[in-house]
Amino acid sequence: AQTVTQSQPEMSVQEAETVTLSCTYDTSESNYYLFWYKQPPSRQMILVIRQEAYKQQNATENRFSVNFQKAAKSFSLKISDSQLGDTAMYFCAFGSSNTGKLIFGQGTTLQVKP
Amino acid sequence: EAQVTQNPRYLITVTGKKLTVTCSQNMNHEYMSWYRQDPGLGLRQIYYSMNVEVTDKGDVPEGYKVSRKEKRNFPLILESPSPNQTSLYFCASSLTGLINNEQFFGPGTRLTVL
Numbered sequence: 052a053q054t055v056t057q058s059q060p061e062m063s064v065q066e067a068e069t070v071t072l073s074c075t076y077d078t079s080e081s082n083y084y085l086f087w088y089k090q091p092p093s094r095q096m097i098l099v100i101r102q103e104a105y106k107q108q109n110a111t112e113n114r115f116s117v118n119f120q121k122a123a124k125s126f127s128l129k130i131s132d133s134q135l136g137d138t139a140m141y142f143c144a145f146g147s148s149n150t151g152k153l154i155f156g157q158g159t160t161l162q163v164k165p
Numbered sequence: 166e167a168q169v170t171q172n173p174r175y176l177i178t179v180t181g182k183k184l185t186v187t188c189s190q191n192m193n194h195e196y197m198s199w200y201r202q203d204p205g206l207g208l209r210q211i212y213y214s215m216n217v218e219v220t221d222k223g224d225v226p227e228g229y230k231v232s233r234k235e236k237r238n239f240p241l242i243l244e245s246p247s248p249n250q251t252s253l254y255f256c257a258s259s260l261t262g263l264i265n266n267e268q269f270f271g272p273g274t275r276l277t278v279l
Contacts, residue, residue: 055207084264096208096255096270103265142207146264151196151215152223153268155207 053078055145057156064133065164071118072128072159074143080104084146085119085126086153091139099141102126133163167192169271171256177277178246186241186274188256194269196262197239198223199231202253202273211254214239215262246278 055076064070076085087099102110102119109117114134118127130137143156169190178184190197198213200223210223214233228250230242239258243250254274259266 057207060205094253094273096257096273098267101267144208148264151262151264152210152213153208153264155200155209157205157207 053080053145053147053154055143055154055156057141057143057159059159060157061160061162063162063164064130066133066135068133069129069131070133070161072130072141072143072161074126074128074156076124076126076143076145076154076156078124078145078147080147080149082148084148085117086144086146087115087117087126087128088142088144088155089137089139090142090158091136096142100128101146130161135163135165137161138163167269169256169258169269171254171271171274173274174272175275177279179279180247181245184243184246184276186243186254186256186276188239188241188271189237190239190256190258190269191237192258192260192269193236194258194260195236196260196266196268197233197256197258198268199229199239199241200255200257201225202255208255211241213262246276248278250276251278252276 145154199211200208212231214220256271257268259268
């Protein structure tokens with residue numbers, strides 16, 4: 052069974068600085084997807100970025116980028132130039148190509164300080 | 166506006182009193198799913214539906230029922246709620262059950278069972 056682990060329950064960063072959120076996963080599948088979701092205080096789940104496992108190039112979306120290490124089963128999220136609006140809980144998720152299921156990590160609460 | 170809606174957004178009830186949380190999407194999506202979010206556990210899938218009249222158990226289905234009689238609606242039914250079902254519930258939908266299709270989440274339903 053797939054598992055997703057986020058080992059940092061809480062993190063904080065100063066506005067305009069860079070922060071990295073960690074995520075590791077375990078799977079025996081070779082083709083899968085990885086996602087980072089943002090959940091602001093409104094509770095809405097917002098897709099931030101996704102990575103296809105067969106693509107070696109790390110995905111980027113504006114200030115958000117990932118460091119995907121397939122052999123190490125690691126998928127970290129880097130937020131550059133942090134903004135107050137980035138304050139949220141962030142979930143890492145594994146997407147199985149076999150079952151179509153999303154498996155979520157425990158979440159990391161990020162606070163951006165002015 | 167393309168969206169997933171849930172009702173009610175907040176619900177406080179008592180043990181054993183049957184309740185239904187509705188979920189509706191206007192994007193003609195085939196795949197719909199229910200998750201529950203609990204502190205320290207992330208989101209866990211309760212049930213999912215690949216299409217009309219096709220439903221299947223997720224990781225935590227005990228105590229829940231679902232139905233998919235029409236494409237746009239996927240209600241979650243708690244026949245006899247218990248306090249351990251106090252949680253934040255999310256409905257989600259995607260075009261198909263393939264994991265490369267983005268899942269769109271509803272706004273969440275905060276349920277408290279006394």
